[in-house]
Amino acid sequence: MFPVVILVRPQLGENIGMAARAMLNCGATQLRIVAPRDGWPSETALSASAGAANVVQQATVFDSVHDAVADLNNVMAATARPRQLEIPVIAPEAAPNLATAKTGILFGPENNGLNNDDLAMVNQIITVPLNPVYTSLNLSQSVLLVLYQFWQQQTTALAPKNNATTNLAAKKDITVLADNLGNYLTQANYFHPPEKAASMQRNLSVLLNNANLSTQQVQTLQGVFRALWQTKV
């Protein structure tokens, strides 16, 4: 289950729309808005939400944080600046398992963030560790980075593994390629002095074996070597 996003007193409709996009990027669709400065519904929010209009249209609006979190089991607050409150500060990757609690995340207004009253019902403060000399994020970027952590958690089982090794040619095909190249080069008197031939050939074999070649690329190189070799200058 994905967390509910709660934008507290957001100022710009554009940021609300962009936040909705960031949510949907990360699989979250439940948006709540507390006391939007410019009222609701917002045409600006809708037009900025390109492709995520449903998230904006289905957003619910509340007068207070208190009301907005009433049905939730666990409330986090996203802030770069932990306050003088005794609330556990966690990094997003240490966030509680969402399967066990209906969770909401509070994001503060653009100008000055969440105040201590907003934090009164919060279980954890969540911070994204960024470059300490420059932590300034706009609202939608903040939503994106925090939600992305939850998305990663939910999808780790499905996450693509490094498939850089997919489709690598079989070693036997690379051996044939290296042997053919060796034969061409022997006839071209490339291997000199003769006592170095073996190590030169081995270096070429190492090169070809570490070149990440696919089966198709091995065929391509067979053609390339043959074409060069058959050329009459």
Add this chain to the structure above:
Amino acid sequence: MFPVVILVRPQLGENIGMAARAMLNCGATQLRIVAPRDGWPSETALSASAGAANVVQQATVFDSVHDAVADLNNVMAATARPRQLEIPVIAPEAAPNLATAKTGILFGPENNGLNNDDLAMVNQIITVPLNPVYTSLNLSQSVLLVLYQFWQQQTTALAPKNNATTNLAAKKDITVLADNLGNYLTQANYFHPPEKAASMQRNLSVLLNNANLSTQQVQTLQGVFRALWQTKV
């Protein structure tokens, strides 16, 4: 060492400025821009970069991707849509260790992303796994999510994940190698039919760029290609 960010044909100055902010959030400061649509310098970029103005002011501008990556050892392309090229696709957390290679990341233009020519010198395609039904990110959000992965890696002192990039040749040397091979093969009438010549040449460039070649191995291949080419059968 943090990666170089290369914005390819960006359209809006505002996005360049926001990308600079996202970079600095994640500790990256080296920005390169290829053929910005609205020219350079850009007042819009500067004013959108609040707090990250240095990144924008020190950005360097290039006419082509080719020139922008010439001094790099390892080039990644951030794209949601892997193309029909044989380039390994990796998730950001599987990216090569930056300590061993000067790395750049290409980000495409807002409207239609990177094209196949842009990808010709790329070693890995990097994708952020997002909600498959909604992967639309704006440029600065894309920069933020990708760079954040590198930031996490650098700051969590993880063991190197991939040490295959040690001593990688500079891209400009691989370009010379690919060009020489292309010339030899043109004279060998390898490229037929003629209308396929460009894509055949590009496939060879992709192959050479992804072959993990060291500077020494590039020299070796120069000698190999020359020797084959000069052979009288």
